Amino acid sequence: MNRVMFQRLLATEAKLMLREPALLFWGVAFPVVLTVVFGLAGDKHDKALGGLSLVDVYVPVMMVFSMGILAISAIPTTLATYRERGVLRRLSTTPLRPQALLGADFTVATGLITVAMALVVIVAKVAFSVQLPSQVLGWLVALILSGAALLALGALIASVATSARLATAVGTILFFPMMFFAGLWIPLQQMGSTLRTISHYTPLGAAVPAIQQTMHGSWPDVSHLLVLAVYALVASLLAVRLFRWE
Amino acid sequence: MPIIEVESLHKRYGDTVAVDDVSFNIEDGEIFGIIGPNGAGKTTTVECIAGLREPDRGSITVAGLNPRRDRDQLRQILGMQLQESELAEKLKVGEALDLYASFYERPAEISQLVGALGLEDKLSTRYGKLSGGQKQRLSIALALIGRPRIAVLDELTTGLDPQARRDTWALIDEIRCQGVTIVLVTHFMEEAERLCDRVAMINSGRVVSVGAPAALASAAGVLQTMRFHPSRPFDAVVLDELSEVNTITRHGSTVEITGTGDLLGAVVAVLSQAGVAVEQLRFEQRSLEDAFVSLIGEAHHE
DSSP: OOHHHHHHHHHHHHHHHHTOHHHHIIIIIHHHHHHHHHHHHOOSEEGGGTTEEHHHHHHHHHHHHHHIIIIIIIHHHHHHHHHHTTHHHHHTTSSSOHHHHHHHHHHHHHHHHHHHHHHHHHHHHHHHOOOOOSSHHHHHHHHHHHHHHHHHHHHHHHHHOSSHHHHHHHHHHHHHHHHHHTTSSSOGGGSOHHHHHHHHTSHHHHHHHHHHHHHTTOOOOHHHHHHHHHHHHHHHHHHHHHOOOO | OEEEEEEEEEEEETTEEEEEEEEEEEETTOEEEEEOSTTSSHHHHHHHHTTSSOOSEEEEEETTBOTTTTHHHHHHHEEEEOTTOOOOTTOBHHHHHHHHHTTSSSOOOHHHHHHHHTOGGGTTSBGGGSOHHHHHHHHHHHHHTTOOSEEEEESTTTTOOHHHHHHHHHHHHHHHHTTOEEEEEESOHHHHHHHOSEEEEEETTEEEEEEOHHHHHHHTTOOEEEEEEESSOOOTHHHHTOTTEEEEEEETTEEEEEESSSHHHHHHHHHHHTTOOEEEEEEEEOOHHHHHHHHHHHHHHO
């Protein structure tokens, strides 16, 4: 496989993803709009939130929201559909290897997640003066590990789901508890200690505080990074092992 | 010189033997049919030829290549149309063609290909909006877009209406004229008879018979029947000498003769020597389908 082939494939897969309005709405527009809503609801510092404002608290939650939609919901559905409809098998008869299609889809999803996260950060900064991350390196490490953990989980769902329907169902069912533990309904700062402990061991519950800490200049807790790394590693190893091409 | 050689192919899935012992050669430039009932092992055989599956035993050579080991080289010269494989619903026809063209070293001219397949009006139509026949034609276009030396077409016309089927057959004839070797998997005997130079009849994972469709039909001891009005009464004794003739029956003024080989030629020659003209002739030759039923039937009774 050469670069021209992969670029053409990437462009095609990007076009296909941009033709999914539901995906763009939930994965990109919704987190940005919700950031605005939280910004309007509260940009004052609040003791109950550990001295942060509501929008401060929700910026990382909105960032992982986009990751969750695209990695846990979109990726498994896309890949399982390709398998179910014989798209992967069809590609395996050409000089291109079907692995390239998976690579292209992960790249496109990563790109879309990056755009959504950037929009959230920019809107929060411009409209509500949420400070930009001051520990940039730690911020990038936290984002990359979070993205890796979520994409690996998405790949794992695509590997074990026997049909596109099942992949969508599993993705959706996982998405809501994961977002709960990320603090979408109750901010992490206001969760009881049991919930918080559980949350620490969920992928998004580790991602949100890791990102939050870097916004205020500190390096993310090693425990959070470790949880994310374990998810990324275990899920991707299982996905590689269990993935079926047909 | 054969372009594809299959030797003692064996493939099982778990406890199910899909292909038991299949051997045949396919010559360069021919249309070779693989026929047999559903579940006979046709698709598995071609999937092994295309390198999509690893045979458990036996050897396959395609244009001098080993389909598993020389995967990348094989992909450049072998185009394949698969049964039941689709494209992304929202992918446009033109985008699919551009994408697949980019996979090959010297792709076909897209405008020429879509012209030949009658898809020129559909380039900006999404795959999901195409009719069954249009999807099938696109699938053929994608199999041919790399200018393959060999095209493997699996259940090419299944689900097409009669007109679309005939159009597809005409297209296959055209492709062959460009020197492409075609491997056609089908369970339509009419299709095999109409298109194939030779066919391999497969049943329960084994080759029952290989040869030209007509040869298979006659090898199966296939009967021919001719019915005619003689221009004047004649004595049936004149036909007794002919080895081709099996039975002679008269129904009023009609004579019905059954037999094998060049029945028609022999009978007409003898009668014309006797001064009898053959009028209102109707001739029936049992087809590949009959041969198929009798060959496969025998295999079932073994």
